[in-house]
Amino acid sequence: xxxxxxxxxxxxxxxxxxxxxxxxxxxxxxxxxxxxxxxxxxxxxxxxxxxxxxxxxxxxxxxxxxxxxxxxxxxxxxxxxxxxxxxxxxxxxxxxxxxxxxxxxxxxxxxxxxxxxxxxxxxxxxxxxxxxxxxxxxxxxxxxxxxxxxxxxxxxxxxxxxxxxxxxxxxxxxxxxxxxxxxxxxxxxxxxxxxxxxxxxxxxxxxxxxxxxxxxxxxxxxxxxxxxxxxxxxxxxxxxxxxxxxxxxxxxxxxxxxxxxxxxxxxxxxxxxxxxxxxxxxxxxxxxxxxxxxxxxxxxxxxxxxxxxxxxxxxxxxxxxxxxxxxxxxxxxxxxxxxxxxxxxxxxxxxxxxxxxxxxxxxxxxxxxxxxxxxxxxxxxxxxxxxxxxxxxxxxxxxxxxxxxxxxxxxxxxxxxxxxxxxxxxxxxxxxxxxxxxxxxxxxxxxxxxxxxxxxxxxxxxxxxxxxxxxxxxxxxxxxxxxxxxxxxxxxxxxxxxxxxxxxxxxxxxxxxxxxxxxxxxxxxxxxxxxxxxxxxxxxx
RNA sequence: AGGGGUGUAGCCAAGCGGUAAGGCACUGGAUUUUGAUUCCAGCAUUCGUAGGUUCAAAUCCUGCCACCCCUGCCA
Numbered sequence: 001x002x003x004x005x006x007x008x009x010x011x012x013x014x015x016x017x018x019x020x021x022x023x024x025x026x027x028x029x030x031x032x033x034x035x036x037x038x039x040x041x042x043x044x045x046x047x048x049x050x051x052x053x054x055x056x057x058x059x060x061x062x063x064x065x066x067x068x069x070x071x072x073x074x075x076x077x078x079x080x081x082x083x084x085x086x087x088x089x090x091x092x093x094x095x096x097x098x099x100x101x102x103x104x105x106x107x108x109x110x111x112x113x114x115x116x117x118x119x120x121x122x123x124x125x126x127x128x129x130x131x132x133x134x135x136x137x138x139x140x141x142x143x144x145x146x147x148x149x150x151x152x153x154x155x156x157x158x159x160x161x162x163x164x165x166x167x168x169x170x171x172x173x174x175x176x177x178x179x180x181x182x183x184x185x186x187x188x189x190x191x192x193x194x195x196x197x198x199x200x201x202x203x204x205x206x207x208x209x210x211x212x213x214x215x216x217x218x219x220x221x222x223x224x225x226x227x228x229x230x231x232x233x234x235x236x237x238x239x240x241x242x243x244x245x246x247x248x249x250x251x252x253x254x255x256x257x258x259x260x261x262x263x264x265x266x267x268x269x270x271x272x273x274x275x276x277x278x279x280x281x282x283x284x285x286x287x288x289x290x291x292x293x294x295x296x297x298x299x300x301x302x303x304x305x306x307x308x309x310x311x312x313x314x315x316x317x318x319x320x321x322x323x324x325x326x327x328x329x330x331x332x333x334x335x336x337x338x339x340x341x342x343x344x345x346x347x348x349x350x351x352x353x354x355x356x357x358x359x360x361x362x363x364x365x366x367x368x369x370x371x372x373x374x375x376x377x378x379x380x381x382x383x384x385x386x387x388x389x390x391x392x393x394x395x396x397x398x399x400x401x402x403x404x405x406x407x408x409x410x411x412x413x414x415x416x417x418x419x420x421x422x423x424x425x426x427x428x429x430x431x432x433x434x435x436x437x438x439x440x441x442x443x444x445x446x447x448x449x450x451x452x453x454x455x456x457x458x459x460x461x462x463x464x465x466x467x468x469x470x471x472x473x474x475x476x477x478x479x480x481x482x483x484x485x486x487x488x489x490x491x492x493x494x495x496x497x498x499x500x501x502x503x504x505x506x507x508x509x510x511x512x513x514x515x516x517x518x519x520x521x522x523x524x525x526x527x528x529x530x531x532x533x534x535x536x537x538x539x540x541x
Numbered sequence: 542a543g544g545g546g547u548g549u550a551g552c553c554a555a556g557c558g559g560u561a562a563g564g565c566a567c568u569g570g571a572u573u574u575u576g577a578u579u580c581c582a583g584c585a586u587u588c589g590u591a592g593g594u595u596c597a598a599a600u601c602c603u604g605c606c607a608c609c610c611c612u613g614c615c616a
Contacts, residue, residue, distance in 0.1 A: 010557095031616055066615060122614050129612055133543045136612085167614050177544040179612050188614035207616050231545055231611050253546090255609095260552085308564060310554050312547090315609050319552045322565045332578060339575090364578075396576060405574055438574065450574050 002053065006311035008046070008224065008252050009053065016054075021247065024056030025221045028082070028089070029211075031063045032074040032195075034266040035281040035288045036081045038302070038323075042257040045306035047224055048087045059218055060089040064096050065210045067194035075195075077281070081289040085299045093218055095210045096196045102205045102213050103157065105243055106168060106187055110149045114242050115186065116142055117152035118169045125167075128174075129182055135175035136182045142171060156189055159202045163189050170209070172238060180235050184208055208232055212239040215249040223249045226256040227313065257309070258317040262287045301330035336362050339374070339407060339452040343384035346427040346456065349412060352378040355457075358438060360408045376409050379456040386451040387428055389417065396449035398428065404449040411436035411445055 004010040015021045026047040030040060051058035060082060064070045082089070095102075109115035118125070118139045130136030144152075156166055168187035176182055186209035191202050205213075215223045223236070230253045240248040263269065264287055272278050272286075282290040292302065305326040309318050339360070359371040382398070391399040398404040398414050405411045412430040420426035436443040 006554095029616095033616080063616065069615075118614095125614075126612075131543085131612060164614065169614095179544080182612085185614045190614080204614095206614075211616090227546070228610055229616090233545090255547085308553080310564095312554070314547055314554090316547095316553065319565070322553065325565055328577095337575075361574090364575085394576095407574060409574095411574095441574085447574085449576080452575075 005049065005053075005307075006046075006254075007313070008222070008254065008311060009050065011252060012050065012054065012222065015250075021221050023219070023221060024050060024054035025058065025219050026050050026056065026224055027059045027061040027093075027215065027218060027220050028087075029061045029063045029225075030078055031066070031069070032071060032078060033066075033069040034074055034270055035077050035290060037264055037266075037269065037286075037288045038259065038262070038292065039257040039264050040081075041085065041289060041302050042306050042309070042311075043224070043226075044082065044085060044087060045303055046254065046311055048089075049307075050222065050224075056221070057090040057219070058087075059091045059093050059220075061214065061218065062092070062094045062096075063207065063211070063214075064094050064194070064196065065204055065207055067190065067192040067197075067204065070195055072195045077290065081293075084289065084293055085303065091218075093214070094196060095205070095214050096194060098210070098214050098217055099197065099201060099205070101217060102210050103203075105213055106205070106209070107150065107153065109170065109186075109242060110153060110168075111146055112242060113146060113171070115149070115168055115170050116144050117149050117156065117166050118142075118183075118185075119166055122164055125185070129179065130174065132179070138174045139169065139183065142183070153187075156187070156203050157201075161189055163191055165189065168203075170235075170238070172235075178231055178234055180208070180231050181238070184235060208235050209239060212236045212245070212249065212251075213243070216240065216243075216245045220249045221247065223251045225251060225253055227253050227315070228256075229253055253313065254311050255313055255315055258315075259287070259323060260317055260319050262320060297327050298330050298334070301327045304330065333365050334363070337364070338372075339454060341381055341383040341386075341452060341454055344381040344454075345384045345387055345425065347380045347382045347387075347412075347430060347453065348427060349378040349380070349430050349432045350415070351431045358409045374408065375455045375458050377455055377457055380406070380453045381456050381459065382406075382428070382451055382453050384425075386449075387414075387425060389425060397451055398430075398449065402449075403433075403445060403447045404451055405436070405438075405447050406453045407450050408438045409453070410434075410438070411441075411443060411447055 004013050012021070012024060016024075028044055028047045030036060036044075047058050050056065060079070062075055062078070064075075079092075106115065116139070118141050120128070120139055120141070125139075128137040128139070152166065153168055155161065156168070166189060167185045169183045170186050172181045172183055174182045184206070186206050187203050188206065189202055190204050191199075193199055194201065194204075211223070229236075229251070233251050233253070236251045237248070239245075258264065263272075269281070269286060269288065273281055278286055281288050282294050284291055284295040286292075289302075293299070305323050308326065309322065337360075355375060355377040357373040358376045360374045362370045362372055386397045386404075388395055388397065388399050391397075391402075396404075398412075400414055400417060403411055403413050410432040412432045414428055414430050416429040417425055418427040418429065433443045433445060435441065436445060
């Protein structure tokens, strides 16, 4: 057996060794009330990771016990996102698939004297729950007979009472220091149409009661959830013990994922979508899985990220640079390259006539290197930032009387500069070194700088949007995120749509591999090409 | 305040009584037709803190401190 990847696998290893468990099964349990985000990816990787490691099982379990929040749309989106990540579950299950059985278990609890129908209103229950330091007060209905409880509970199911008029409570301990154990409500009356069961039910089990039952019924051995459920574990166990589950699933908690500056709360994401601040749940700026996919982030990169940050119980916040590093690493290995410039500056090669095609390497990392033909002529554009009239020390790019290589083509020397009326450089006049052609350079000239270029005769304009993330800061609550969008800029590409990936900052290294972060639009006529391009995607087009 | 948790570098995170893995970030240097990549080197005498046990403590014990979660008929 391979070494445990985290403390959960360590626990499982021990249980396996002691014979406490034999078959391993997990479940990924989202509530279908929103789209999955990066945080869910961590849970997905954990649950499916355990399944794969122990040759076990893992279901997709939709926790739909609150019909007022849940929708078919979300369930479908969840399935798509999981498919994108490449995980395959053994079964799709829903809490609603087990409503009848959960109901029967509730009756069993009543018969066992472990549950009672309470007549108090939600407000009264809250008032009598006590505080963190004081015990709560017992409900006057706490000692009803089994027969009466059974009758009342059946009447609840039959629709005899209004919403909130009665509820079923577990009879545990109103003096427990753990507030979750102070006779928690386990069934409530709720007249709400459920997206799967319609109006069949008017009572619904609470998470705390339904979850351990559903886990047990599915054969889940380890129920992995986030830290905030630690206080619920005694209740989870109470249900399993009182109902005699054997083997009883074990709940283990781990820390949820936080990423610096990323808004990860479903509530805010939902608000952004509803208020039209973003184009939808799949807007590339959203930290949702569908959004991040639209950015061009490869699923493998996200999974790699999840594997690298690990699983622990310490509350933590991972720097976004870690996520970016995983994406960059993947893209660097797999993404196609292309040349492009953001701020066009005309460059004319005065001693070059005619045209030819040069070979451009598509991906320097691939074993069998492919190349793409790029038309070369005397009329080119280079980026404004690649030329300097007044170069700082160690400036490797083009300057007056300086040499530079046009990537995949020739070495050129800047002979002259045409200054426009505004005093800015309007055009650069160069001469090329004929023997320096890329691939068989016999010129003997060594240049430090290599710059990109596009052919002015064949290139086309493309508008590009550099998607930032939806950032949060210390006061992100209620903030207008639309101000956070990055500005558009014009990019010129060589011929076809060749998304490029760069983000050049003066004096800083090229950041060539930030591809997939751009949505290309056709400037002319504002036609949306509507492709969110990553170099990898482009490769397939 | 009662209960439940967590504290190892700027950020994640291994470690489980034998003398602090790894990654991100960062800093040097080499290679480079992307100032990228790649490569090589550096980066915690110390594990929240104060004591104790031990030949030996990040690991065991005790006290203290800090942070997170819990008073929905949400999950």
